[in-house]
Amino acid sequence: MNEDCDSPLPPPAAARSDSTAGSDVQCAAPPRAAPAGDGEELIEATGLTKRFGERLILDGVSLRVRSGETVALIGPSGGGKSTLLRCLNGLHGWEQGSVRVGPYRLESTGNVRPNGQAAQQVRRLLGMVFQDFQLFPHLTVLANICEAPRRVLGLSRQEAEERAWTLLDRVGMKERATAYPDVLSGGQKQRVAIARALAMQPRGLLCDEITSALDPELKHEVLEVVQDLRRDGMALVVVTHEMGFARRAADRVVVLADGRLIEDGPPQQVFEQPASPRTRQFLSRVLA
Amino acid sequence: MRQQLASGVLHWGGDEEGGIPFQFRDPEHPERLLGFEVELADALARELSVLLKHKIVAQFTPYEWVSLATGLARGDFDVILSGYEITPERQQQMRFTRPYYIYAQQLVVRRDETRIRGLADCRGLAVGTLSGSAAERVLEIAGIVQRVGFDGQVEPFLELELGRVDAVLLDTPIVTFYAEPNPRLRTVGAPFAHGAYGIALRPADAALAACLDEALGRLMEKGELAQILGKWRLWNTDQARLARPPRAAAELAGLGFDPQGRPLPDRPQPREVVAPDLVTGRAARLSFWRYAPLLLRAAGVTVLLTVLSMGVAMAVGLVVAVARLYGPRPLRALALVYVEFFRGIPLLLLLFFLYFGLAQFGVEMPAVLTAILGFGLNYAAYEAEIYRSAILSVPARQWEAARALGMTEALAFRRIIFPQAFRTALGPMTNDFVALFKDTSLVSVIAVRELTKEYLVLARSSLQFVELGLLTAALYLLMSVPLGYLSRWLEQRAGAR
Numbered sequence: 001m002n003e004d005c006d007s008p009l010p011p012p013a014a015a016r017s018d019s020t021a022g023s024d025v026q027c028a029a030p031p032r033a034a035p036a037g038d039g040e041e042l043i044e045a046t047g048l049t050k051r052f053g054e055r056l057i058l059d060g061v062s063l064r065v066r067s068g069e070t071v072a073l074i075g076p077s078g079g080g081k082s083t084l085l086r087c088l089n090g091l092h093g094w095e096q097g098s099v100r101v102g103p104y105r106l107e108s109t110g111n112v113r114p115n116g117q118a119a120q121q122v123r124r125l126l127g128m129v130f131q132d133f134q135l136f137p138h139l140t141v142l143a144n145i146c147e148a149p150r151r152v153l154g155l156s157r158q159e160a161e162e163r164a165w166t167l168l169d170r171v172g173m174k175e176r177a178t179a180y181p182d183v184l185s186g187g188q189k190q191r192v193a194i195a196r197a198l199a200m201q202p203r204g205l206l207c208d209e210i211t212s213a214l215d216p217e218l219k220h221e222v223l224e225v226v227q228d229l230r231r232d233g234m235a236l237v238v239v240t241h242e243m244g245f246a247r248r249a250a251d252r253v254v255v256l257a258d259g260r261l262i263e264d265g266p267p268q269q270v271f272e273q274p275a276s277p278r279t280r281q282f283l284s285r286v287l288a
Numbered sequence: 289m290r291q292q293l294a295s296g297v298l299h300w301g302g303d304e305e306g307g308i309p310f311q312f313r314d315p316e317h318p319e320r321l322l323g324f325e326v327e328l329a330d331a332l333a334r335e336l337s338v339l340l341k342h343k344i345v346a347q348f349t350p351y352e353w354v355s356l357a358t359g360l361a362r363g364d365f366d367v368i369l370s371g372y373e374i375t376p377e378r379q380q381q382m383r384f385t386r387p388y389y390i391y392a393q394q395l396v397v398r399r400d401e402t403r404i405r406g407l408a409d410c411r412g413l414a415v416g417t418l419s420g421s422a423a424e425r426v427l428e429i430a431g432i433v434q435r436v437g438f439d440g441q442v443e444p445f446l447e448l449e450l451g452r453v454d455a456v457l458l459d460t461p462i463v464t465f466y467a468e469p470n471p472r473l474r475t476v477g478a479p480f481a482h483g484a485y486g487i488a489l490r491p492a493d494a495a496l497a498a499c500l501d502e503a504l505g506r507l508m509e510k511g512e513l514a515q516i517l518g519k520w521r522l523w524n525t526d527q528a529r530l531a532r533p534p535r536a537a538a539e540l541a542g543l544g545f546d547p548q549g550r551p552l553p554d555r556p557q558p559r560e561v562v563a564p565d566l567v568t569g570r571a572a573r574l575s576f577w578r579y580a581p582l583l584l585r586a587a588g589v590t591v592l593l594t595v596l597s598m599g600v601a602m603a604v605g606l607v608v609a610v611a612r613l614y615g616p617r618p619l620r621a622l623a624l625v626y627v628e629f630f631r632g633i634p635l636l637l638l639l640f641f642l643y644f645g646l647a648q649f650g651v652e653m654p655a656v657l658t659a660i661l662g663f664g665l666n667y668a669a670y671e672a673e674i675y676r677s678a679i680l681s682v683p684a685r686q687w688e689a690a691r692a693l694g695m696t697e698a699l700a701f702r703r704i705i706f707p708q709a710f711r712t713a714l715g716p717m718t719n720d721f722v723a724l725f726k727d728t729s730l731v732s733v734i735a736v737r738e739l740t741k742e743y744l745v746l747a748r749s750s751l752q753f754v755e756l757g758l759l760t761a762a763l764y765l766l767m768s769v770p771l772g773y774l775s776r777w778l779e780q781r782a783g784a785r
C-alpha cells in the first residue's frame with residue numbers, strides 16, 4: 001500500500017462531501033476555495049442555554065458558522081467554550097435552544113445528550129479534536145484512523161487504509177503508522193487525532209484547545225495543519241488561547257464569557273475595537 | 289427393570305476409594321478394579337443373564353460414598369453395591385435385596401494400649417471411624433462423644449498409629465485388611481453389633497430386586513458366594529445367617545454350613561486367597577510409570593474443566609456486567625442480585641444443588657456439564673465485577689472521542705471501550721483462573737475424576753501419600769505458577785498503557 005503514499009492532498013471538498021454523506025445531505029456542497037464566509041451556513045446554534053446542576057453555563061448563545069469559515073472561539077477560562085463546542089455536535093445536551101448542522105436538527109431538553117440518527121449524522125459532518133488527543137490506546141495509529149471509516153461509514157479495509165495513508169502523509173505521520181499512541185509525542189498524537197477526525201471526511205471541524213498541551217515548537221506543527229484545512233473550504237471552530245493564531249488565521253473571532261457571546265467580528269475589529277468592556281478586560285489580561 | 293437391563297448392562301455404583309476388600313484399584317494395573325464386590329457384581333451379571341436369557345454385564349460407576357444414595361435416586365446407576373449397610377433409615381428411602389454379607393464391628397487399638405478392653409472404656413477418648421458408616425452410629429449410641437469421622441478407611445488407622453485417636457471402630461472386612469496385618473495395631477474384644485450389607489435399589493425397582501434376590505440365592509447354593517468370600521478372607525461363621533427359606537438348607541450347604549448352621553468340616557476351600565499385606569505397601573508399590581499416566585490424564589480433566597468453566601464465566605460475566613452497567617433499571621437490579629447470590633453461596637452447595645437438587649425436578653445433566661455450569665455461573669459473578677470495574681476505569685473521554693466520530697453507543701462499547709477494559713480485566717481474570725483451577729477439586733463430590741480425586745483414589749489404595757502427593761502438587765504448580773506470572777505480566781502491561 002506504500003505506493004499510494006505519494007498521492008497528493010485529498011480530493012477537493014466538493015467531491016469528498018458527495019462520497020461521504022451521500023444522498024443524506026441535501027445541501028449543495030460549497031465551491032472549493034470559496035472566499036471566507038461565502039459558503040452555505042453549516043452550523044446554526046440558536047439561543048443555547050445549558051446548566052450543570054444549578055449553574056448556568058451557557059446563557060442563550062447563538063452562533064452561525066459558514067462552510068469555509070474559520071471561527072476562533074476565545075474567552076476566559078470557565079467561560080463555557082468547551083461546553084458550547086460539545087453542544088454543537090451533540091456531545092452535551094442543553095436546556096433550551098436548538099442546534100442545526102447541515103440538514104440535521106439536534107433536539108435536547110433537560111440537558112439530555114441528543115442521541116440517535118440525527119446526532120450521529122451531525123457528528124459525521126463535524127469532526128472533533130480534543131486538547132488531550134483521546135487517541136484509542138489499544139489501536140495503532142493506522143487503526144485509530146481507520147476504525148470509524150470502516151465501522152461507521154462501512155468502508156472496506158483497503159479503502160479505509162488508502163484514506164488513512166493519504167491523511168498520514170498530509171499530517172506528516174506516515175512513518176509512525178504502525179506505532180501505538182503511547183510512544184508518540186504530544187504533537188504527533190495531536191496530528192494523528194486530526195487525521196482521525198478528517199478520515200470521516202467531515203465538513204466542519206471542532207478544535208478544543210488542540211495546542212494547549214503542546215510546547216511552542218509542537219504547537220506550530222499542529223497549527224500548520226489546521227491552517228492547511230482552511231484552504232479546503234471546511235468550517236472550523238477553534239477554541240484557542242493562542243491570540244496570535246486567532247488574529248492571523250481566523251475569519252471571525254467570537255468571545256464567550258460567563259456563558260454569553262459578548263463579541264463577534266473580524267479579528268481586526270475584535271482585537272482593536274472591542275465593543276464590550278468585558279472583552280477589553282479579557283484581552284488586556286491575555287495580551288499583557 | 290426392563291429398561292435397566294434391556295441394554296444388557298447392570299450399572300452398579302460404588303466408591304472405588306472403598307478400598308480392600310470391597311473395590312479398589314489394582315496396584316499393579318491401576319486402571320483395573322479389584323475387590324469382592326467387583327467379583328460379586330460379575331457373578332450376579334452372569335446369573336441374571338441365565339435368568340433373563342440374554343447377556344448382561346456388570347458395569348461400575350465410581351461415586352463418592354456419601355453421595356451414593358443421591359446418585360441412585362438420580363439414576364446415575366441402578367444399584368449400590370459398596371459395603372452398603374442395611375439400616376432402617378435407608379430402608380425408608382431405598383429398596384434392599386437380601387443381604388450378601390454379614391459384618392460386625394471390631395474395635396482396634398495400638399499394640400501397647402492398656403486402658404481399653406472394650407467400647408465401654410472408650411468414653412472420654414477419641415475414636416476414629418468412617419464418616420456416615422454404621423460404625424459411627426454404633427459409637428453415637430454407645431455415648432462416645434469424641435467421634436472422629438474420616439472419608440477413607442486408611443486414615444483412621446494412620447491416625448491411630450500416630451496417637452491422634454485412641455481407638456478405631458470399623459467393619460470387620462476393613463479391619464481384616466487394614467489393621468490385622470499391621471504389627472503396631474491389635475484388635476480388642478470380639479466383633480459385635482452385627483449387620484448386613486445389601487444391594488440398594490430405587491424403591492420402584494421391585495422386579496429388579498426380585499431378580500437380584502434370586503441370583504444371590506443361586507450364588508449361595510452353588511457355593512460361588514462362599515468362594516468369593518473365602519478368597520477375600522471374609523468367610524466366617526456369621527455368614528450362616530445369609531441363608532433363607534424356602535431353600536435355606538441348600539443355601540447353607542453352598543455357604544459351607546450344615547442345616548443347623550454349623551460349619552462343615554469339609555467345606556470347599558477357596559482356590560486362591562488374597563494376601564492381607566496387599567495393603568501394607570510392601571507387597572505392591574505403585575511404580576512411577578503406573579501412576580504418572582493416571583495422574584496426567586486426571587490433570588488433563590482438571591485443565592479441561594477449568595478452561596471450559598472459565599469460558600462460561602467470562603461470557604456470562606460480560607453479559608451480567610453490561611446488564612449491570614447499561615441495562616434498564618429492573619435488569620440492573622437483576623444483575624446485581626445475580627452477583628450477590630452467586631458470590632454469597634458456597635460453590636459446593638451450588639454443585640450439589642445443580643447435580644442432585646435439579647435431578648429431582650427432572651433436570652439431569654452429566655456430571656462434567658454440571659461442573660462446568662456450576663463453576664461457570666459462580667465465577668461469572670466475580671468476572672462480572674472485574675469487567676464492571678475495568679469498564680468503568682476506561683476514561684469517559686474515550687466514550688466522547690468515539691461518539692464524536694459518529695459511533696453509536698453499542699459500536700463505541702464494542703470497539704473502543706470493551707477492548708481497553710478487557711486488557712485491564714485480563715490480569716485479575718488470570719488470577720481467578722488460577723483460583724478456579726484449584727477449586728475444580730471440589731467436583732469430586734459429584735464424581736468427576738480430576739486431579740485431586742485421582743490422587744486420593746491412588747493414594748488410598750497404595751498408601752503412597754507422600755510420593756503421589758508430591759507429583760500431584762508438582763502438576764498443580766506446573767500449571768498454576770506460569771499462570772500467576774502471566775497474570776502479573778498482564779496487570780503490569782495494562783497499568784503501563
Ligand SMILES: Nc1ncnc2c1ncn2[C@@H]1O[C@H](COP(=O)(O)OP(=O)(O)OP(=O)(O)O)[C@@H](O)[C@H]1O
Nearest residue numbers: 052053057075076077078079080081082083084209
Ligand atoms: N461535566 C461537568 N459538570 C459540571 N460542571 C462542568 C462540567 N463541565 C464543565 N463544567 C463547568 O462549566 C463551566 C464551563 O466549562 P467549560 O469547560 O465549558 O469552560 P471553558 O471555557 O472551556 O474553560 P477553559 O478555557 O478552562 O477550558 C466551568 O465552570 C466548569 O467548571
Ligand SMILES: [Mg+2]
Nearest residue numbers: 081082083209
Ligand atoms: Mg475548555
